[in-house]
Amino acid sequence: MIVLLVTCLVALLSPSVHSAGSSADYTHWPKIAPTFCNGSKQSPINIVTSSVQGNSKLTSFTFTGFDDNSTFISITNSGDSVVVSLDDEKVAVKGGDLPGLYNAKQFHLHWGNGSSSPGSEHTVDGKQYPMELHIVSVHSKYNGSVSAALAANDSTGLAVLGFFIEATSEQNKTKSWDILTSFLTSIPNSGSTTTDIMDQITLDSLLEGVDRTKYYRYQGSLTTPDCNEVVIWTVFKDPIKVSQNLIKRFSTTTNFKAASTSVLMTNNFRGVQPLNGRVVTSQVPQPAGRAHQRLHPPQPYPALPGWKPVELYSICWIR
Numbered sequence: 001m002i003v004l005l006v007t008c009l010v011a012l013l014s015p016s017v018h019s020a021g022s023s024a025d026y027t028h029w030p031k032i033a034p035t036f037c038n039g040s041k042q043s044p045i046n047i048v049t050s051s052v053q054g055n056s057k058l059t060s061f062t063f064t065g066f067d068d069n070s071t072f073i074s075i076t077n078s079g080d081s082v083v084v085s086l087d088d089e090k091v092a093v094k095g096g097d098l099p100g101l102y103n104a105k106q107f108h109l110h111w112g113n114g115s116s117s118p119g120s121e122h123t124v125d126g127k128q129y130p131m132e133l134h135i136v137s138v139h140s141k142y143n144g145s146v147s148a149a150l151a152a153n154d155s156t157g158l159a160v161l162g163f164f165i166e167a168t169s170e171q172n173k174t175k176s177w178d179i180l181t182s183f184l185t186s187i188p189n190s191g192s193t194t195t196d197i198m199d200q201i202t203l204d205s206l207l208e209g210v211d212r213t214k215y216y217r218y219q220g221s222l223t224t225p226d227c228n229e230v231v232i233w234t235v236f237k238d239p240i241k242v243s244q245n246l247i248k249r250f251s252t253t254t255n256f257k258a259a260s261t262s263v264l265m266t267n268n269f270r271g272v273q274p275l276n277g278r279v280v281t282s283q284v285p286q287p288a289g290r291a292h293q294r295l296h297p298p299q300p301y302p303a304l305p306g307w308k309p310v311e312l313y314s315i316c317w318i319r
């Protein structure tokens with residue numbers, strides 16, 4: 001009953017781009033917001049690496065403002081996630097086969113319960129990571145208005161960049177994540193916000209260690225009601241490494257939007273949705289090189305019956 005109530009409140013009060021409720025909630029969304037949550041191109045998904053297809057158009061991105069430390073406007077407890085608002089006049093992404101320039105509005109996170117109980121939304125071959133970070137951007141033709149993109153029901157209206165977060169036992173792995181998570185004590189409850197976060201962190205510093213030329217691409221939706229199918233998803237293969245103690249701060253500091261008592265925000269991810277025939281693509285393999293050679297068994301081994309070039313390809317470039 002409480003779970004359902006929270007879900008209804010979330011659905012009514014925050015039909016926005018961040019996460020909602022606890023892990024048990026999302027099964028009700030198709031009833032609450034059937035227009036899209038019961039659609040056929042929903043997110044997140046489980047990425048099956050052996051089914052990923054090569055796409056030579058998935059070139060590198062151009063990231064603007066990711067090295068600028070004056071782009072973080074505020075950090076807010078939205079009741080279902082922690083959302084950092086970005087200065088969308090300074091931060092943008094293009095390239096990578098996106099159809100134009102996308103202005104970055106915010107990033108938010110999804111997590112489980114500490115680093116041992118995972119909470120990423122996307123999974124890879126069934127593996128769920130401890131956390132996932134989503135940078136939400138809107139096509140420049142909408143002049144920074146996410147609601148305009150949603151109203152247009154434009155399948156290319158939003159571009160979300162998804163980054164997995166993996167736990168490392170190294171203490172205080174990155175200074176930036178220490179600074180970011182230190183703000184959480186200022187926003188324990190739903191609706192609380194602080195603007196005192198400028199000039200300290202850049203997006204680049206939070207994404208340290210990720211090769212941003214290697215990613216998966218598919219067409220999907222927001223992962224919260226109304227689950228609008230307006231998102232070009234980019235999910236990067238390399239995880240960001242963040243120390244366990246910093247990951248734990250998320251599930252031990254902030255509270256869900258709740259009627260009366262404080263309930264720690266945990267498991268604020270949606271479970272994976274059916275692919276329904278959608279294809280996940282990724283970078284094509286390099287035509288030559290060592291990996292290529294290894295795929296051809298040296299003579300006199302006979303070629304294995306049933307091995308097709310396509311299968312060899314996928315072995316070559318996945319990972």
Ligand SMILES: *[C@@H]1O[C@H](CO)[C@@H](O)[C@H](O)[C@H]1NC(C)=O
Binds near residue numbers: 030031034038
């Ligand atoms: C969701 O869609 C399926 C078929 O696409 C339909 O059978 C089901 O009744 C729908 N559920 C809701 C809650 O609308």
Ligand SMILES: *[C@@H]1O[C@H](CO)[C@@H](O)[C@H](O)[C@H]1NC(C)=O
Binds near residue numbers: 113114266
């Ligand atoms: C999260 O983990 C803590 C400590 O292990 C535990 O006490 C708590 O019940 C867990 N919460 C949920 C929602 O699983």
Ligand SMILES: *[C@@H]1O[C@H](CO)[C@@H](O)[C@H](O)[C@H]1NC(C)=O
Binds near residue numbers: 141142143148
């Ligand atoms: C965006 O701004 C341009 C120029 O000011 C205007 O022509 C256009 O209608 C605006 N689009 C939206 C969706 O607000």
Ligand SMILES: *[C@@H]1O[C@H](CO)[C@@H](O)[C@H](O)[C@H]1NC(C)=O
Binds near residue numbers: 035
């Ligand atoms: C949204 O657009 C899709 C096609 O991209 C269409 O199938 C669907 O009916 C539209 N939904 C609404 C509510 O307009």
Ligand SMILES: *[C@@H]1O[C@H](CO)[C@@H](O)[C@H](O)[C@H]1NC(C)=O
Binds near residue numbers: 171172178
């Ligand atoms: C990690 O960061 C915390 C908080 O800033 C600090 O108290 C602690 O000494 C740091 N630990 C290490 C090993 O640097």
Ligand SMILES: *[C@@H]1O[C@H](CO)[C@@H](O)[C@H](O)[C@H]1NC(C)=O
Binds near residue numbers: 070199200
């Ligand atoms: C933020 O960027 C400005 C300009 O590049 C620089 O002077 C300043 O030292 C930076 N602040 C921090 C905390 O790195």
